Amino acid sequence: MKIIDLRSDTVTRPTPAMRDAMMRAELGDDVFGDDPTVNALQERIATMLGKEAALYVPTGTQSNLIATMTHCQRGEEYIVGQYAHTYRWEAGGAAVLGSVQPQPIEHQPDGTLAIADIEAAIKPDDSHFARSRLLCLENTFAGKALPMAYMADATGIARKRGLAIHLDGARLFNAATKLGVNAKDIAQHFDSVSVCFSKGLGAPVGSALVGSRDFIRQAHRYRKMLGGGMRQAGVLAGAALYALDHHIERLLEDHALAQRLADGLQGISGLTVEPPQTNMVFVDVEGERAKSLLPHLKTRGVLATGLYRLRFVTHLDVDGADITRAIAAVREHFSA
Ligand SMILES: Cc1ncc(COP(=O)(O)O)c(C=O)c1O
Structure with missing residues (x-):
């Protein structure tokens, strides 16, 4: 009897064609920056999302943590949904490893964070408070696609108030598919985006963090610090490249x-x-x-x-x- 595993979209096995692509991937040592397949993947996903640069990392959790640590210094905070992965499901990593305080707020029924709640959560510059530094959204959130107009409004307000903005886009391509837009149209609102290849896209491992060249240069150090510098990672990145070609539509x-x-x-x-x-x-x-x-x-x-x-x-x-x-x-x- 075939087991029908509907627990998550993370349970997929690489298809034979994806395995072939992995076997054929050209490899090098990515910590030295010379794995051609990782480099190709990073360039590809950065271009697809309209950003300058990308960093291939082992997991979505690490990608989000690197983003938070890159945006925020010790004693700063990120505003985030009460049920967002980056708050509830990442073992408190931002606080434990980054000394960055989360400021969770409730979700609306459609998965959004009310703009009034975001604004109310931004702290005045007062020595009693952690410095509000980052807004973190998630799309899709619990399978729901945040509307385009909402993303423009929420990120517009955050930017006006001096916050950086990160998107946990573990399922960014599901959101883009639902919204009938290009992933780049969503990414344009954010300073950084984390996207997972290991969910709906069907790769066995891996995520990418994308952003400006300077942001990714700093993120690179945190990837090393957190133990995410992999060596012949092209064997995995090959699967992600295959997924971008064949598993989005x-x-x-x-x-x-x-x-x-x-x-x-x-x-x-x-x-x-x-x-x-x-x-x-x-x-x-x-x-x-x-x-x-x-x-x-x-x-x-x-x-x-x-x-x-x-x-x-x-x-x-x-x-x-x-x-x-x-x-x-x-x-x-x-x-x-
Ligand atoms: C929305 C969201 N963000 C991030 C992650 C973390 O991904 P990973 O399991 O690769 O750490 C997940 C994992 O399921 C997720 O659902």
Whole structure:
């Protein structure tokens, strides 16, 4: 029985063609800056996002941490969503390793941070306060694409108040696909953007941090400090380059499968399905059956995450037949 793993889009295995690209990648020592495949990837992603330079790093977490440490000095703070990855899901790295204080604020139902809340969180220049230095947004956030007009407004205000702006764009290409824009159109609002190759794009490892040449030059030192200087990293960067060539346009398929899953789960008593925007389907489950749903799904070879709010994520390694099976497995649980 094929295991249908809908826990995350990080679970994909490299395709045979991606493995070929990895095998064929020209290699060098990237700490010396002479891995041609890493260099090609960095140039490519910087150009795609309309920035001067990029740095290939092992993970999205490290990319975000490097960005925060590059933008903020010790004793400064970043304004961030209460449920943003850069606040809640990165083990407090900015505070622990960067001495940078997070200032979390609530999300609105559409995933945005209210502009009034951002403004209210910016501290006056007073010796009692940490210095507000950075606004950090995330797009997509919980599978939702932040609207273009919102990004322009929020970053415009932050810039006017002297803040730098970072985007955790782990799923930037899902956001661009949903919004029907170029990734560059989103990136233009931000000083730095972190983008992951290891999520919807299907590469096994790796993220990139992009920004100005000077920003990336400083980021380079933090990458080394945090242990992210890899050597013949082109074997991994080759997968990312392949993904940029072959796995962006197909994100539409993941979004369509998420919609199909959401449609198939509609109307089950006790389930509330949030209409998906990209590749994530969130489902609220009422009552006793909530606890036993995930174990039941597992017996049917379907994996998801969450307890009361379940999450199903579509990706490169699932197809229409898998979604049909997942829907049937959920329905079976509620009809028993
Ligand atoms: C929105 C977001 N940002 C950053 C990350 C961190 O990526 P990594 O797992 O490569 O550290 C994740 C991981 O799932 C994520 O979902």
